[in-house]
Amino acid sequence: MSDSESNIQSTSQAIAQFVKDVPIYPDLVQPTAKALGEGLGGLLEWLMQPLAILGIKAQINKKKIMDQLTAKLEEKPKDDLISPDPIIIGLTLQALAYTINESDLREMFVYLIGAASDKKIASSVHPAFVEIIKQLSPNEAKLLSSIYKDAGKIVVDSAMPVLRARMQSEARDGSEITPPIYSFTDFDSISSTSLSVDNLVRLRIFQLDWSREIADERAYSTVFSLVQNNEKKIRQQYSKDIERVESLLGSGNLRLGYEPGLLKVTTFGAIFMERTLK
Incomplete structure (x- = not known):
């Protein structure tokens, strides 16, 4: 198992502990052993259950998310990788279920998971960041990305x-x-x-x-x-x-x-x- 896969698996274990201690949807079954065994992809599928109950057919591109997340984790030194805060990862995966087909919003969530998995900056990842992304339109995500790229580096009071x-x-x-x-x-x-x-x-x-x-x-x-x-x-x-x-x-x-x-x-x-x- 590669280092990135190991960290993804530890992320799965963190989510499992999260849903055990603070059930996201009390009326639903807890993640199955099979879902946990499939890692993040299996948990994404489990987290889509609320949409299934609502009768909404959701298309999950698990491979794309896994590829993006793995690439993000592989950018970081191995010694800097940690299992992210279960609150952050739990809220993020729930939100991903609703924005799975919006590439700009999905990418923001993936980068947020990557930041939460980096011990150097994890303490600055606030749970409110998840809620903010949820309240952005795809065009607003594009606008923020464009401003960020043009600025080169965002400075407070820029x-x-x-x-x-x-x-x-x-x-x-x-x-x-x-x-x-x-x-x-x-x-x-x-x-x-x-x-x-x-x-x-x-x-x-x-x-x-x-x-x-x-x-x-x-x-x-x-x-x-x-x-x-x-x-x-x-x-x-x-x-x-x-x-x-x-x-x-x-x-x-x-x-x-x-x-x-x-x-x-x-x-x-x-x-x-x-x-x-x-």
Whole structure:
């Protein structure tokens, strides 16, 4: 038996102890000896029982998960591998049953198991990370992965430019007419990207700050260009919002302006991304 297989088997034993002490589904039978003997794959099949009871046919690509997990474990020095916290592994395997066909979410769970199996970083793997992944859409997982790769290394308080288009007077009295516009979006995706970031802010991965802006104005060049090149579309798409502001302030001296802000990575968010993304 290889070292990676041995660690996977110890993971199976950890899950067995977990379900013995804290039954996940009390009305279901405990894992059979056969399931335990099949290792992680057998336990994945056992954990799918709730879906079977609900009448939902779930397709499990056990080989892909096993291949990804084995590859992740083999990246680590043998002496650093430990049996992961049964709470983490139990919650993760349950969640995998529901996201088995979503490659981006599935990969985040596999990386989380890998982090929980590394004695150097296992203490920083929080059970809440499982719940966060469960509350992400596949597009949000892609967005996080893209931001993480572009950053190279996530640093706490890393700032990304954001702005809102607004109708305002020369004295800058006015109101925003668009949702936040980020440098990592295009015009047609402004609303959907804003919704995704709102969810990531809710989950405390990011913090949106309109009281400050990035000192180097060049950081806003991409998002400024996006708005300026689509001013006609903005006036058309957000015409009702423009009318709302004009009804309050009058239309005489109003012009399209911008309110800059910044999107920061929280301490919690930086650790989450480091433990769940490659």
